[in-house]
Structures are given as C-alpha cells and as structure tokens.
Amino acid sequence: MGEAILEEVVRSYRGRPEKLIAALLALQRHYGYLPEPALRTLAQELGVPLSKVYGVATFYAQFRLKPRGRHTVCVCLGTACHVRGSEQIFHALKRELGVEPGDTTADGRFTLEVVSCVGACSMAPVVVVDEETHGRLDPEKALALLKKY
Amino acid sequence: MRSFMDRCCSRCTHSPQTPCKDYVLCRRDGPFCHDDPECRRLRQKWLNSHFPPVGSNRRRLLVCGGLTCGAAGSFSLPEIFQEAIKKAGLEEQVTVTLVGCLGLCEEGPLALVMPEGILYCRLKPEDVPAVVEEHLKGGKPVERLLFRDEAGKVYPLLSEIPFYRKQQRVVLERCGYINPEDIAEYIAAGGYRALTSVLFSLSPEEVIEEIKKSGLRGRGGAGFPTGKKWEAARRVPSSKRYVICNADEGDPGAFMDRALLEGDPHAVIEGMIICGYAIGSDEGYVYVRAEYPLAVKRLRIAIEQAYAAGLLGENILGSGFTFHLHINEGAGAFVCGESTALMASIEGNRGIPRIKVPRSTEKGLFGKPTVLNNVETFANVPLIILRGSQWFANIGTKGSKGTKIFALSGKVKHTGLVEVPMGTTLKELIFDIGGGIKGGKRFKALQIGGPSGGCIPEDMLDLPIDYESLTGAGAMMGSGSVVVMDEDNCMVNTARFFLSFTERESCGKCTPCREGTKQMLNILERITRGEGSPSDLSLLEFLGQVVKATSFCGLGTSAPNPVLTTLRFFRSEYLQHVMEKRCAAGECVALRRFVILVDKCIGCGACAYVCPVKAIKGEKKKPHHIDEKVCVKCGRCFEICRFQAVKRL
Numbered sequence A: 001m002g003e004a005i006l007e008e009v010v011r012s013y014r015g016r017p018e019k020l021i022a023a024l025l026a027l028q029r030h031y032g033y034l035p036e037p038a039l040r041t042l043a044q045e046l047g048v049p050l051s052k053v054y055g056v057a058t059f060y061a062q063f064r065l066k067p068r069g070r071h072t073v074c075v076c077l078g079t080a081c082h083v084r085g086s087e088q089i090f091h092a093l094k095r096e097l098g099v100e101p102g103d104t105t106a107d108g109r110f111t112l113e114v115v116s117c118v119g120a121c122s123m124a125p126v127v128v129v130d131e132e133t134h135g136r137l138d139p140e141k142a143l144a145l146l147k148k149y
Numbered sequence B: 001m002r003s004f005m006d007r008c009c010s011r012c013t014h015s016p017q018t019p020c021k022d023y024v025l026c027r028r029d030g031p032f033c034h035d036d037p038e039c040r041r042l043r044q045k046w047l048n049s050h051f052p053p054v055g056s057n058r059r060r061l062l063v064c065g066g067l068t069c070g071a072a073g074s075f076s077l078p079e080i081f082q083e084a085i086k087k088a089g090l091e092e093q094v095t096v097t098l099v100g101c102l103g104l105c106e107e108g109p110l111a112l113v114m115p116e117g118i119l120y121c122r123l124k125p126e127d128v129p130a131v132v133e134e135h136l137k138g139g140k141p142v143e144r145l146l147f148r149d150e151a152g153k154v155y156p157l158l159s160e161i162p163f164y165r166k167q168q169r170v171v172l173e174r175c176g177y178i179n180p181e182d183i184a185e186y187i188a189a190g191g192y193r194a195l196t197s198v199l200f201s202l203s204p205e206e207v208i209e210e211i212k213k214s215g216l217r218g219r220g221g222a223g224f225p226t227g228k229k230w231e232a233a234r235r236v237p238s239s240k241r242y243v244i245c246n247a248d249e250g251d252p253g254a255f256m257d258r259a260l261l262e263g264d265p266h267a268v269i270e271g272m273i274i275c276g277y278a279i280g281s282d283e284g285y286v287y288v289r290a291e292y293p294l295a296v297k298r299l300r301i302a303i304e305q306a307y308a309a310g311l312l313g314e315n316i317l318g319s320g321f322t323f324h325l326h327i328n329e330g331a332g333a334f335v336c337g338e339s340t341a342l343m344a345s346i347e348g349n350r351g352i353p354r355i356k357v358p359r360s361t362e363k364g365l366f367g368k369p370t371v372l373n374n375v376e377t378f379a380n381v382p383l384i385i386l387r388g389s390q391w392f393a394n395i396g397t398k399g400s401k402g403t404k405i406f407a408l409s410g411k412v413k414h415t416g417l418v419e420v421p422m423g424t425t426l427k428e429l430i431f432d433i434g435g436g437i438k439g440g441k442r443f444k445a446l447q448i449g450g451p452s453g454g455c456i457p458e459d460m461l462d463l464p465i466d467y468e469s470l471t472g473a474g475a476m477m478g479s480g481s482v483v484v485m486d487e488d489n490c491m492v493n494t495a496r497f498f499l500s501f502t503e504r505e506s507c508g509k510c511t512p513c514r515e516g517t518k519q520m521l522n523i524l525e526r527i528t529r530g531e532g533s534p535s536d537l538s539l540l541e542f543l544g545q546v547v548k549a550t551s552f553c554g555l556g557t558s559a560p561n562p563v564l565t566t567l568r569f570f571r572s573e574y575l576q577h578v579m580e581k582r583c584a585a586g587e588c589v590a591l592r593r594f595v596i597l598v599d600k601c602i603g604c605g606a607c608a609y610v611c612p613v614k615a616i617k618g619e620k621k622k623p624h625h626i627d628e629k630v631c632v633k634c635g636r637c638f639e640i641c642r643f644q645a646v647k648r649l
Helices: A002-013 A017-031 A036-046 A050-059 A079-083 A086-097 A139-147 B023-029 B037-050 B067-071 B074-087 B125-137 B183-188 B193-201 B204-214 B226-235 B256-263 B265-279 B293-309 B339-346 B375-387 B389-393 B426-433 B467-472 B491-505 B511-528 B535-550 B554-558 B561-569 B571-580 B606-610 B636-640
Strands: A071-076 A110-115 A127-129 A132-134 B059-064 B094-099 B111-114 B118-120 B242-247 B283-288 B324-329 B370-374 B403-410 B416-421 B443-448 B454-457 B481-486 B594-596 B646-648
Touching: A002 A017, A002 A036, A017 A036, A017 A050, A017 B324, A036 A050, A071 A086, A071 A139, A079 A086, A079 B403, A079 B481, A079 B491, A086 A110, A086 A139, A127 A139, A132 A139, A132 B067, B023 B037, B023 B183, B023 B193, B037 B183, B059 B074, B067 B074, B074 B094, B074 B111, B074 B125, B111 B125, B118 B125, B183 B265, B183 B293, B193 B265, B193 B375, B204 B226, B204 B265, B204 B375, B204 B389, B226 B265, B226 B370, B242 B265, B242 B339, B242 B375, B256 B265, B256 B293, B256 B375, B256 B403, B265 B283, B265 B293, B265 B324, B265 B370, B265 B375, B283 B293, B283 B339, B293 B324, B339 B370, B370 B375, B375 B389, B403 B426, B416 B426, B426 B443, B426 B481, B443 B491, B443 B561, B454 B491, B454 B561, B491 B511, B491 B561, B491 B571, B511 B535, B511 B554, B511 B571, B535 B554, B535 B561, B535 B571, B561 B571, B594 B636, B606 B636, B636 B646
Parallel strands: A071 A110, B059 B094, B242 B283, B242 B370, B283 B324, B403 B481
Antiparallel strands: A071 A127, A127 A132, B059 B111, B111 B118, B403 B416, B443 B454, B443 B481, B594 B646
C-alpha cells in the first residue's frame, strides 16, 4: 500500500526537482509523516541531493520526520488566540499529554502541535483536532475535548 | 438547461474547443446568436430562483459557510433547512445555499434570507423549524434570532446593523451572497465580464494604463503600485512570463485572503487572467497555505470549472489569448510571504529570499519576468476594469485608493471580516464597526499589520487608515490583521509574543535577523520573568534599529516593529517590569502571585476543581488556600471565582 503511493509520486514527478515540495506533501498525506526510506527513493528519482530533501523537509513547519499519533492536537498560538489566553490552553494540554510540541504520547493516541495561525481568529482561542476546529475554549474545555477522541 | 452554464438549446455552439466570444454576456442577457423566447425564459427562470428579485414570492436562504460559522455548526444547517422546507411544502419557493463568509463572525452561525436581507444570528439546528414556519411560510421574521445590540435594540436587516453600516463592501460584494463552488453564480453576479471586455476591447497597454490610473497599490502590505509592477514586467523582453498570486497569508490574526478564496474564488482567478493578458503571460500560480484546506478545495473547484467553461486554457473565448493556472500548496513557512522566498518555494527549494536585484519583474520565477500580487489586489482588478479607474480613484485618500479588507479580532465586541474605504479612522474601525471593547473593559492598544506591524495606543486612534499614516506611526498596513487589546493584555508580553514568532520563522540566511531577533527575544524574556534591568530598554532599542537597518528581507527589517512601537508608546509598562518587577495587566506569569481572601471565600471548590496542578486545598464550605510551592500561576482560579475571593498580586 505504502509502496504504491511512492511509485505514484515518483511516476508523476520523476526528474522534476521543482516538484519536491508537492511530492513531500503527497507522501506525508499518505504516511502521516516522511519516512526516511521514502525520502531516499524520492531524492534519487527526482534528481535532488538527499541533503536538499532533508533541508526542505526540515525547513517547512508542515513536514514531520517522526510518525504521528492517531490524533493530532494542534494549538493555535496566533495573535488573536494569544490575547484571549491560548498560552494557558497550550500549557494545560502539554501538562495533560506530558509531551513537547511535535511529540506523541506513549500510547500513540495524541500528537501535540502548535501552529502560528489557522485564520479562525474570530473564535479565538482555537484548537484544531485532526481536521476539526474548536473555538472559544478555555483550559478545561480544551482538556474535555481530548475525551472525545 | 439545469444550470446557467448549460447551453440553452442546440443552437449554442460554445465549448472550450469551439469558443464563442459572447459566452459570458450571453448567459445573462442572451441568447444573442438566435432569438427564442423559450431560451430567454429558461435563463430568467434560473436567475430568479438563484437571485430572487425584491417583491417576488421566491426566497433564497444563504447559510454562512465561513470557517468560524462552520466550526460553530453551520455546515449541517443547509441539509436541516432543506428537510424542513420540504416538510413545509416550500421547495418551489425557497432555495438553500452554503456561501462564503458573511463577515459578522462573532454572531455565527449566520444565515441571510434574500431578497429581504434579513440576518439570523447564532442559529442552532433546533431553531430551523421556527425560521421555516414563522418566516419562510408565515412571513414574519423570528425576532429572538435576529441581531440585538447591547441595549436590546433589534436589527432585522443586515444592512442596518452598525457593524455593516459604516463598511463599503465592494471587493467583498459577492462574498457570502453566491455559492463559491458554482461558477454560474459568479457569472450571474457579473463575473468574467471584466475579462470579456479586456479581451475584446482593450489592448494590454490600455489595461495597464487603467490599473495605473486607478491608483491601486498592493494589498499584501508594502503598497507597491500595481500598474507600475505590471508595466515593468511587460517591458522586459521575454518569451515567457509568470503571474503569481500570493495566498500565503501567514500573518497571525489575518484571514482576509482566506475569506476571499473561500467566498469568491473566481474574482481572484479573473484578476489573474487579466494580469496575464496585460503583461503577456500564459501561466500563473496561486501559492496558497496548506493550513487553509477549504480555500485550496474551493480554489481547485473554481479552476476546474473555469477550464470547463473555456475561461482558462487555450484560446480563451476565441480571443487567441491562452492562460493556464496552477495551485501550489505551501508547506508552512512565514518567510514565504516574501516574494523571492515564495518563488524559491515554488521552484522546490527552501523558502529563502534572494537579493532583489534584479527585481522579480525582470528575473522572477524560473528566471522569467514575474508579477506577484496578493489575493486582495487581484480581486480588485475586475472591479477597476468594470467600473472604471475613475470610480476606484474616487474612493479613499490621496495616496491610498480604494477600500481595504481587515480581519478584526481580539478583545473587540464584533469580531469578523470588514471592508472600509481607505481613510477611515482606526477609531471608526474599532468602535463604530467593531462595537468597542468586550465586557466593559478599557481599550489599550491595537495591533495592526501582524508581526511586521506595530501597536497603536488610544490617543492615536484618529489616525486614518492609509499606507503612509500607519508607516509614520511605526506600524504598517500589513495585509490587514487588526487585533484589539484591552487592559488585561501586557504590552511587553505582546512584544515578546511577536518576537518569538519572528525568531522562530526567521529563515536563518542573514545574521541580523537570525541572531538579532534571538537576542531581542532573550532580553524580552528576561524582562517578562522579572529579571530585566533599566539598561535593557536602550539595548533593545539599539538592537531593534540594527536589525531593522541591516536585515536582508522584509521579515527582518520589520521584525523589530512590535518591540519598537511598544517601547515608544507603552514605555511605562516596560519600566514597571524592570523597576518594580510588576506586570499590571497580570499577563506575565512569573511576575504574579495568587492568594485566596479568607473573608470572601465561601468554599465552593470551583477553584480547586479547575486548578490543573491541584495546588488549592480546603474543606467544603470553608475558605480554601493556595500552596504556592505547587502553584504554576496559570490564573484559572482567578478567572473562575465568582466571589472575587482570589486576588492577583
């Protein structure tokens, strides 16, 4: 299954170094992260040095080199969320999950992440779990959210 | 003919392969190539059902599908409405459509009944039967669901709500009023007419001249004259040129571009095609944030539909002009809002800016002349062509023409999407449109322009919104984010917040930005921890000036703005932090302490319940106390206590 997507990406972008980011996005959408063997294959087929693939994969905030948990809890730390108390929510979630941003809980259930702004400023403060945006939160509501997943 | 875009009868010959130049105009006013009352009737019927005229027995219910309304539950409403409408036997009279952002996000989920223009606020699924029975069937709006101001006055009509009254929605005119996933509605509302007129009645030079005369300046923040940019790219001899739309809306607090792309994507596409024609380009890219999946989806649908209609692709409308458009998803890097970094990213590289000689208009994407404009800039273009540069130039101030869209958020009563003519004062924006500060608190500052902008104090709120006035105040128009802060927000902590953002987002290419922002952040962290000294203030100022003067790109040169403006306008707060080790707003965690007042505490236990570290102990119905060794000073006890028994020191 995993190999199929790699083949498809390679087929669409072979020899086109400018498509590196699109290829990485496609791979990550499938795997949930960027596995090292896939990056090695990609580097070869696109004709890009592995060092550059690594450079790009670590430059952009969206890319992850580690597998993610079943759910991603993403705390918005944008300005509007900040002035309405997102830092308290972030600390509460961090404490509850016991992980740093980018890391996954030991049971593989949640990955904690932060984002600079999701553009849902009117309903600040905001936490996005997987694809669902939850607004007007406080620390208790944010912790209660976790139970839903 | 099911849709407006279908042919009326077999006599219509338009397809992307056999284009007809009258295609767009024909949809609404046609048919032109033959005369058949039945064909005309079919078009009129579709128009009347989608845009019911005032006085007709038809109605259209527009449910806001903007992100805020959606997260509050609006996405499920159209289906529930449809069912209730069917049950009430109103299927023939009422259509329901999910639209883009209607603007008044604070009151969402919103729904607008057309043609009357009656707005429903905070709609829940259980309110649907009442709206259908009492209003759509009975003709009487449901008063309890209408907008109500603090004095209890009810405003049934959207146009009379103070939030909308002072706005001038021209770029946002269709946003929230058409189905963004149906090109037919865009065309019915006058879309692609500007493109048609450009292709068949204006030369590329005349288009550029018209844009120049309008005085349109870039809406991404820097305010470079759009016509001049187009002219520069056209002048460079080349067989290939590119058009890029910058939809990498990375400023935290900004959601204007997202709303436009989600609510009226064709306006942006039309603007880009016109630009392509003007500069002699046949290929464009929309560089859009991956954090905006809905915008990407709507844009993708819009581009597909434009291709299917023959408005993108080879030989558009038979004019001989060809234009292809691609979506390029970003991968999360604020610096990619900088034009050369953005181009590097499209080329598959790390988003690192390059020196701007030669300019992008000479050597841009893949080394070819390139015009890069922001989403809102492109959305202005069809309007200027259609209504004329003179009409556009009559709006706004001497140096800043037209309108500007702002994303209003923070501690203001009516958060949402706002469009005002240039020259509107900040006071009007915050107090007349935004309704002032939430919860009876006192206004402290307004942050405009995101991490590149600055914080503006109360006594400068009479400042008109235009490029020069804001820059003069040390702030910046920026892309249009406005975050309002009240007395509970600490300005030192705000400066620290922005610096931590720019420090994180600095690409690392140049030393002043990479190291300068890091050092400034260190100092600000020291101050907010209560470890700062008075000399830190002048050091911060000095460092800020150096970073501003010597950084490589716009990210670095504007990064010190939030620090420098807060130092200039809110110096006393800095002094309080370094001299008294006190944060009056109570935001700086290390500088605060919480105690429970024994005489006020009734022992309800609410604070002990919310305390995340179980630092509060006490018997039920007896005064509690905080164990300061365990307390993490998060302040939840202070916020939750209804008896003012928790005191912040």
